[in-house]
Amino acid sequence: MTANVHDGETMTALQVACDTAVSGCVFKLRTEENDKQRLLEITREHVAEQHGKDFTLEEIEEQHVETVDVSTDGHEH
Numbered sequence: 001m002t003a004n005v006h007d008g009e010t011m012t013a014l015q016v017a018c019d020t021a022v023s024g025c026v027f028k029l030r031t032e033e034n035d036k037q038r039l040l041e042i043t044r045e046h047v048a049e050q051h052g053k054d055f056t057l058e059e060i061e062e063q064h065v066e067t068v069d070v071s072t073d074g075h076e077h
């Protein structure tokens with residue numbers, strides 16, 4: 001028996017925050033889950049350009065990407 005409450009749906013998003021706090025960087029980016037590749041690439045470019053550091057996409061994904069729940073509010077999917 002299933003009792004799915006289809007109200008106040010929660011979806012998952014991906015968020016990355018630049019944690020090179022030393023330089024006071026406030027770079028933060030959030031995308032939908034299926035947009036991960038873009039998130040990783042944008043972040044990699046940012047880190048390379050702003051901080052001169054070379055991360056692989058895997059490193060960014062493992063160390064910097066976090067999953068966040070986003071409550072959708074009357075937003076049709």
Ligand SMILES: [Zn+2]
Pocket residue numbers: 018019020025026027046047050051
């Ligand atoms: Zn940064």
